[in-house]
Every structure is written in structure tokens, then in C-alpha cells.
Amino acid sequence: MLNSKPFTVLVKPSVKEAANAINAAVSQRRTILVIGDCWVHYSGRASSKLEPGERILIIKEDGSLLVHRSVGYEPVNWQPPGCIFHIQAKDNALEIHAVRRKPAESVKVFFDEIHMVSALSLVDSGEFSLYASEEDMQKAILLEPSLVEEGFKLISYEKKVEPGFVDVYGVDKDGNLVVVEIKRKTAGNDAALQLAKYVDAIKSKVNREVRGILVAPNIAKGVQRLLATLQLDFKALDPQKCAGILKRSKTRKLETFFKKDCSENC
Amino acid sequence: MLNSKPFTVLVKPSVKEAANAINAAVSQRRTILVIGDCWVHYSGRASSKLEPGERILIIKEDGSLLVHRSVGYEPVNWQPPGCIFHIQAKDNALEIHAVRRKPAESVKVFFDEIHMVSALSLVDSGEFSLYASEEDMQKAILLEPSLVEEGFKLISYEKKVEPGFVDVYGVDKDGNLVVVEIKRKTAGNDAALQLAKYVDAIKSKVNREVRGILVAPNIAKGVQRLLATLQLDFKALDPQKCAGILKRSKTRKLETFFKKDCSENC
Numbered sequence: 001m002l003n004s005k006p007f008t009v010l011v012k013p014s015v016k017e018a019a020n021a022i023n024a025a026v027s028q029r030r031t032i033l034v035i036g037d038c039w040v041h042y043s044g045r046a047s048s049k050l051e052p053g054e055r056i057l058i059i060k061e062d063g064s065l066l067v068h069r070s071v072g073y074e075p076v077n078w079q080p081p082g083c084i085f086h087i088q089a090k091d092n093a094l095e096i097h098a099v100r101r102k103p104a105e106s107v108k109v110f111f112d113e114i115h116m117v118s119a120l121s122l123v124d125s126g127e128f129s130l131y132a133s134e135e136d137m138q139k140a141i142l143l144e145p146s147l148v149e150e151g152f153k154l155i156s157y158e159k160k161v162e163p164g165f166v167d168v169y170g171v172d173k174d175g176n177l178v179v180v181e182i183k184r185k186t187a188g189n190d191a192a193l194q195l196a197k198y199v200d201a202i203k204s205k206v207n208r209e210v211r212g213i214l215v216a217p218n219i220a221k222g223v224q225r226l227l228a229t230l231q232l233d234f235k236a237l238d239p240q241k242c243a244g245i246l247k248r249s250k251t252r253k254l255e256t257f258f259k260k261d262c263s264e265n266c
Numbered sequence: 267m268l269n270s271k272p273f274t275v276l277v278k279p280s281v282k283e284a285a286n287a288i289n290a291a292v293s294q295r296r297t298i299l300v301i302g303d304c305w306v307h308y309s310g311r312a313s314s315k316l317e318p319g320e321r322i323l324i325i326k327e328d329g330s331l332l333v334h335r336s337v338g339y340e341p342v343n344w345q346p347p348g349c350i351f352h353i354q355a356k357d358n359a360l361e362i363h364a365v366r367r368k369p370a371e372s373v374k375v376f377f378d379e380i381h382m383v384s385a386l387s388l389v390d391s392g393e394f395s396l397y398a399s400e401e402d403m404q405k406a407i408l409l410e411p412s413l414v415e416e417g418f419k420l421i422s423y424e425k426k427v428e429p430g431f432v433d434v435y436g437v438d439k440d441g442n443l444v445v446v447e448i449k450r451k452t453a454g455n456d457a458a459l460q461l462a463k464y465v466d467a468i469k470s471k472v473n474r475e476v477r478g479i480l481v482a483p484n485i486a487k488g489v490q491r492l493l494a495t496l497q498l499d500f501k502a503l504d505p506q507k508c509a510g511i512l513k514r515s516k517t518r519k520l521e522t523f524f525k526k527d528c529s530e531n532c
Contacts, residue, residue, distance in 0.1 A: 007301075007381045009382065011275060031322070031336045033322070035273075035384075035386060039392065044399075045399040045401055046396060046397055046398050046399040046509065047396075047397045047399075048394065048395060048396040049394075049395045050392055050393075050394045051392030051393045051394075052392050053388075053390030053391060053392035054386075054388040054389050054390050055388065055390060056297070056324070056386075058322070058334065060334075060337055060338070060339070061336045061337055062336075062337040062338065064338065064339040065339070066334075066339060068324065068326075069388070070297045070326055070327045070328075070390055071326055071328040071330070071347065072326070072328065072330065072347070073326070073330040073331070073332060073341075073344050073345065073346050073347065075339075076394055078339050080339050081337065081338070081339065115273045115386070116275065118301075118382065120320075120322075120336075120381070122301075122320040122321065122322075122335070122336040123320050124320050124321060125319060126305065126316055126317030126318050126319035128314065128316045128317075128342055129314060129315045130312060130313075130314040131312055131314060132312050133310075133311040133312040133313075135311055136311070136312055243312065
């Protein structure tokens with residue numbers, strides 16, 4: 001046993017040694033790795049069984065649990081933070097039982113052969129910063145059209161017009177058609193000129209007012225004057241804000257999607 | 267260094283020792299764990315930065331990559347299978363560079379202090395079986411109404427009627443109203459009687475034909491006779507099949523959702 005705190009490694013421990021080490025580590029709220037031959041039973045809303053095989057089990061400080069196989073980036077079994085753990089050596093197997101109350105869920109991981117147990121006190125206060133792509137900004141606008149302006153409504157996106165594809169296409173609160181061009185970095189004169197081309201292309205086809213809005217975190221010096229000359233608008237939008245909106249939308253449940261869908265059809 | 271193949275552990279290796287061990291393990295397509303102080307740069311469609319802190323890096327046999335912090339069940343950075351890895355010791359830091367071509371993405375993980383490197387040849391052919399819940403069966407039917415019968419169309423779900431909530435409510439190809447009751451296990455007489463109550467409750471309110479369909483993996487002995495008496499139908503549906511449908515739907519991209527959405531509005 002190599003014990004250089006805050007980092008413990010047990011190589012090829014017995015079931016009993018592993019149970020003792022994991023019990024101690026859980027009570028100390030350490031991050032735990034268990035590698036070995038295991039099988040898993042899950043029951044909750046649904047239920048699942050994973051037959052024996054060698055895998056990596058991770059228990060985190062916050063009581064979340066992951067079982068990873070040797071392939072695939074997704075865990076085969078997992079539980080969100082807040083599990084209560086019951087660990088015991090029983091019939092020559094190590095049983096790690098993770099329980100949640102609401103919703104009631106139970107994951108039991110049984111190990112019969114253990115290659116390694118490691119307990120870690122990870123020090124980590126580093127910040128994670130995500131910078132959105134233009135595509136992400138577009139998706140955020142599709143989810144929340146008011147990011148462009150109050151009362152803005154979508155008609156389409158990636159609409160093909162003569163010089164290329166319009167990022168977002170809609171109508172404003174007064175019924176004018178609106179062409180939106182998105183840039184994830186400081187927008188220059190080229191972005192303003194590109195938007196003007198799209199606006200002109202659409203104007204030539206419809207007998208209706210067409211506005212152009214350039215959406216970007218900010219614009220380069222002098223671009224405001226060009227936008228004014230071309231009668232185009234600018235809307236400042238932070239890509240980071242878009243990333244946040246997308247992140248929230250991705251964690252929305254399938255249920256939300258159905259509820260929305262149903263209210264339209266019922 | 268403890269080297270009991272197919273399982274290698276290096277505790278507190280130097281940057282150079284770690285680079286050599288990881289290079290060897292990547293070429294042997296082993297699963298690799300690296301624990302230590304690291305920072306991460308990602309660039310691709312979007313970009314992100316993760317400031318220094320102690321984390322767990324997992325590289326899998328299939329070339330997928332995960333960076334896990336001490337809290338949260340989701341990885342902070344990840345790449346799907348198929349990455350190409352470039353590993354080097356550079357300026358007293360270990361650089362692990364994972365590259366993908368389509369779409370072009372790059373994740374660089376830099377370690378300056380390494381607690382442990384472990385290389386594993388995990389033997390795992392165990393099957394994973396997921397058994398769906400009633401809620402999952404319902405969701406699968408909402409996604410694919412034809413699971414109930416050809417031509418079935420949804421009106422609503424969890425519709426409140428006098429005795430409780432109807433699981434799924436729709437119309438058949440002949441325009442009859444249909445009440446669907448779902449059971450995840452063998453359905454008994456109680457399920458048939460429950461469905462009959464819902465059908466009667468709706469019949470009392472509408473001037474239209476109302477059918478009842480019991481959906482379950484199978485029915486208990488004698489239930490078929492009761493169903494016939496009550497003029498109700500039975501449709502066999504495998505919960506496992508529903509789980510598969512849901513799994514596929516969850517991996518569909520946000521984009522698909524928007525494309526569908528747009529085709530309705532445009």
C-alpha cells in the first residue's frame with residue numbers, strides 16, 4: 001500500500017481491504033477510483049443489469065457515481081450528486097450500494113476481483129470558461145429570439161439567398177422582415193457589407209420593408225458609421241451568454257420538449 | 267513502479283516517465299488514467315479554457331477522452347472515440363494533445379504535477395441490459411405513435427379523466443378516439459378494468475366511438491377473455507424496444523429538433 005496523503009493507492013487489495021479503504025474515503029468525502037471485475041444492478045424509474053467485466057468505478061466528493069467501460073465516452077451506469085453509499089464485503093465480493101431518495105434509485109456495484117483502489121483529495125478551484133461558436137450563438141437565438149430584439153420572431157434559419165446563407169431570418173414587432181448576421185468575434189466592415197448584400201438580395205424579391213441586424217459581441221472602430229450609411233442595426237450579444245443558454249437547454253428533459261409539443265397540438 | 271501486466275501503475279512519476287508510459291499505452295490501445303494538476307485548452311466549433319487544478323484524465327481504448335473534476339457527474343472536457351494522441355514532455359509539463367479531423371477539434375491537457383499514471387487492459391464483454399419504465403414506454407409511444415398501431419395519432423398524454431390520468435390519448439386511422447393504458451410488466455385483470463373505466467369516462471362525454479388499447483409486454487392468463495368482454499384491445503410492446511427508441515432519441519442532436527421545428531413553421 002502506497003499512502004502518500006492526500007493520495008492513497010492500494011494495488012490488488014483483498015475485498016475486505018478494499019471495503020475498509022472505501023468506507024474511510026467516503027466518510028472523508030474523497031474522490032475514489034476502483035478498478036476491477038464488476039457487475040452492476042440498477043433500479044429506479046427503469047432498471048438495468050450489467051454483466052461482469054473489468055471497469056473503472058468513480059465515486060466523487062459530491063456523492064456522484066460513474067461506471068466506465070474501456071470504450072465509449074459515456075458512462076454505462078451513473079448517478080448524479082447526493083448518493084448515500086453503503087459499502088460491505090459480502091460472500092467474497094465487495095458491494096458498493098449507492099442510494100438516492102428522490103427519485104428513489106439504487107445502484108449496486110459488485111467487485112469480485114480488484115486491481116486497484118485509489119482515494120484522492122483533489123484540490124481544484126480552477127475556472128472553466130466556454131466560448132461559444134457562431135453556430136452556438138445561432139442556436140441560442142433560435143431558442144430565445146428576443147436576444148436579437150424585443151418582439152423578434154423567427155421565420156427560418158440558414159435561408160439560402162443569392163450570395164449565400166442568411167444566419168437567421170425573421171420579422172420584427174412591426175412586421176418588417178429581418179435578416180440577422182452573426183459574428184462570434186468583433187465584427188468589421190466586411191461583416192456589415194456581407195449583411196447589406198443579404199438585405200439587398202431579399203429586398204429585390206419582396207414588396208416589403210427589410211431590415212438587417214448585425215449580431216456580435218462588439219464592432220470594430222468605424223463600423224458604426226458604415227452600418228448607419230447602410231441603414232443596418234447592431235445588437236451586442238455575448239457568446240458566453242449564448243453558451244449558458246444552450247447549456248441550460250441541453251439539460252432540459254425530454255418531457256419539457258413533449259409538453260411544449262403537446263400544448264401546440266392539443 | 268508497480269508493473270503487474272495487464273495493469274501498470276506509476277506513482278508520482280516525472281513528466282518524462284509519464285510521457286513514455288502514456289505513449290506506450292496509447293500505441294498498445296490500453297485504457298489510461300492520469301491524475302494530477304492540469305489545465306486544458308479546447309478549440310473546435312467553440313472553444314474553452316480550464317484553469318489549473320487537480321483532476322482525473324481518462325483515455326479509452328477507442329480514443330475517447332474525459333477530464334473529470336472532483337464534483338459533478340459530467341466531464342468538464344471530453345472527446346468522442348477516434349482521437350489521435352500526441353504526447354510529449356515539454357517545458358517541465360506533460361502535454362497530451364487529442365486531435366479529431368471531422369469536425370476539426372483539438373483538446374490539449376497539460377500536467378505539471380502528476381500523482382499517478384495507470385495503464386489498463388480491461389477485459390469486458392459483459393452485456394448491458396436496460397429495462398424501460400412505464401414512463402419510458404409512454405415517451406417511446408409519444409415519439410413513435412405507430413408502436414400502438416398503424417395510423418394511430420396522438421392527441422394528448424396524461425389526460426385527466428374522472429378516475430385518474432390516461433397514459434396516452436389519440437385517434438386511430440378510422441377517426442375513433444383511443445385511450446391507451448401502459449404496463450411495463452405482464453398485465454392482469456386490474457389493468458383491463460382500469461382501462462375500461464377510462465374508456466367509459468370518455469364515452470360519457472363525447473358523441474363518438476371510443477376504443478381502449480392495453481399496451482404491455484404480455485398479459486396474464488385469462489385476461490384476454492376479460493378484454494374481449496369489455497371490447498378492449500391488447501398490443502404487445504417490449505419495454506426493451508422502448509428503451510432503445512428513447513436512447514436513440516436522446517442522442518439526436520439539438521439541430522434535428524430545430525430542423526423539425528422549422529419545417530412546421532416555415
